[in-house]
Amino acid sequence: MIKVRNLKKEFIQGQERTQVLKGFDLNIEEGEFVAVMGPSGSGKSTLLQLLGGLDVPTEGDIVINQSNLSNMTEKERTIFRRKYIGFIFQNYQLLPTLSVEENIAFPLHADGSLTKKKNQIIIELLDSVGLKGLGRKRANLLSGGQQQRVAIARALVNNPSVLLADEPTGNLDRGKAEEILGLISRFNRENNQTIIMVTHDIFAAGFADRIILFKDGVIDQVISRKGDDYAKYVANFMA
Amino acid sequence: MSVKYGILTLLFLQKNHGYELKLELESHLGAKGKINPGQIYTTLDRLIRDQLVLSIGMDDQERKLYEITMEGKKELENWLLEPVPYHSTKEDFHFKWSCARKIDFEQEKKMLDQQKAMIMKDVMELTKFKTEFLLQGDENRYLLITGTLLHLEADLNWINQIENRNRL
Numbered sequence: 001m002i003k004v005r006n007l008k009k010e011f012i013q014g015q016e017r018t019q020v021l022k023g024f025d026l027n028i029e030e031g032e033f034v035a036v037m038g039p040s041g042s043g044k045s046t047l048l049q050l051l052g053g054l055d056v057p058t059e060g061d062i063v064i065n066q067s068n069l070s071n072m073t074e075k076e077r078t079i080f081r082r083k084y085i086g087f088i089f090q091n092y093q094l095l096p097t098l099s100v101e102e103n104i105a106f107p108l109h110a111d112g113s114l115t116k117k118k119n120q121i122i123i124e125l126l127d128s129v130g131l132k133g134l135g136r137k138r139a140n141l142l143s144g145g146q147q148q149r150v151a152i153a154r155a156l157v158n159n160p161s162v163l164l165a166d167e168p169t170g171n172l173d174r175g176k177a178e179e180i181l182g183l184i185s186r187f188n189r190e191n192n193q194t195i196i197m198v199t200h201d202i203f204a205a206g207f208a209d210r211i212i213l214f215k216d217g218v219i220d221q222v223i224s225r226k227g228d229d230y231a232k233y234v235a236n237f238m239a
Numbered sequence: 240m241s242v243k244y245g246i247l248t249l250l251f252l253q254k255n256h257g258y259e260l261k262l263e264l265e266s267h268l269g270a271k272g273k274i275n276p277g278q279i280y281t282t283l284d285r286l287i288r289d290q291l292v293l294s295i296g297m298d299d300q301e302r303k304l305y306e307i308t309m310e311g312k313k314e315l316e317n318w319l320l321e322p323v324p325y326h327s328t329k330e331d332f333h334f335k336w337s338c339a340r341k342i343d344f345e346q347e348k349k350m351l352d353q354q355k356a357m358i359m360k361d362v363m364e365l366t367k368f369k370t371e372f373l374l375q376g377d378e379n380r381y382l383l384i385t386g387t388l389l390h391l392e393a394d395l396n397w398i399n400q401i402e403n404r405n406r407l
Contacts, residue, residue, distance in 0.1 A: 182370060202359065202395050206366030206388065211359050223356045225363040 001030035007060035022217035035205035038214030086155030090167035096140035145176035250307035322357035
């Protein structure tokens with residue numbers, strides 16, 4: 001469903017060229033939950049920006065739902081992004097003076113006015129992220145964990161097929177992080193949304209089906225969860 | 240700790256006699272407590288039987304000298320490169336890594352990568368179970384897995400630390 005081919009990204013500042021992504025291939029299946037790990041500066045966040053169409057590769061192709069992002073104009077990419085991609089960031093990126101509901105509804109305004117049906121979706125999302133009754137509260141009055149829940153609801157409001165998360169639990173303690181990751185993996189299971197999450201934290205990456213380790217702009221290792229036999233073994237081990 | 244691989248590590252460095260092997264194992268390889276001399280000699284007998292070690296005569300103090308064979312070196316290398324499952328209580332990656340360091344094992348990076356991959360697989364698998372137990376309200380199992388996951392995370396951080404320092 002997501003095909004990346006020979007992806008390269010170079011940043012130029014003055015005379016200096018920095019090659020952040022150095023050419024690699026990657027396939028991600030529909031409904032897969034992938035964690036991208038690697039040291040700082042290894043290119044993992046850049047990959048997420050490119051997958052989300054927030055930036056363009058220097059070379060190579062990114063094909064999502066049979067559409068090649070590399071061949072799109074900026075306007076086409078924006079439309080594509082609104083339709084298919086949801087973003088979750090480490091620092092939530094909410095509009096602090098707007099209410100929870102208004103923040104969640106924000107991506108919908110870009111597509112036109114709010115309809116009754118869309119309002120209903122917001123109410124359902126509030127419920128599913130555990131914020132029932134908090135819709136009218138101002139976003140900056142919420143705790144970190146609650147703000148990230150709002151951000152998740154906002155990312156899901158368009159029912160995107162791909163959810164991109166950049167260190168979604170980086171600002172949260174373990175307990176809150178576990179709740180947020182549980183929420184993300186629940187949407188992955190129930191809605192078959194493809195999730196690509198950048199994290200430096202193995203605790204968070206453990207929720208994924210596959211871990212992609214980045215190093216110096218290329219894929220260093222790909223680690224998949226073991227098969228069913230192993231699952232039984234672990235179950236016995238824990239018994 | 241495995242006495243067998245401890246002996247192979249020490250003999251990889253140089254030929255040696257049984258008593259010195261015992262002392263070296265106790266002092267250098269982090270062996271917990273004393274090693275019974277009988278354990279050293281029965282292990283050496285088995286290693287000779289399996290053609291991993293040769294008995295090459297006596298030293299000037301009439302002590303039996305032992306030497307590692309090519310098969311012994313291969314056996315040691317295979318063992319060093321085999322990742323250690325967390326649930327295995329027989330072997331310990333810290334010990335294995337100490338052995339690798341002692342002989343300046345050329346494939347240390349591969350060994351660390353493989354161990355890292357195994358830990359990550361374990362983490363993914365156990366996280367799946369942890370989530371299921373949480374949903375089922377099985378608090379005890381959820382907490383047990385949480386404890387195991389914290390150990391695995393510490394192991395992974397330790398390997399990352401070794402890799403970072405190897406890069407210096």
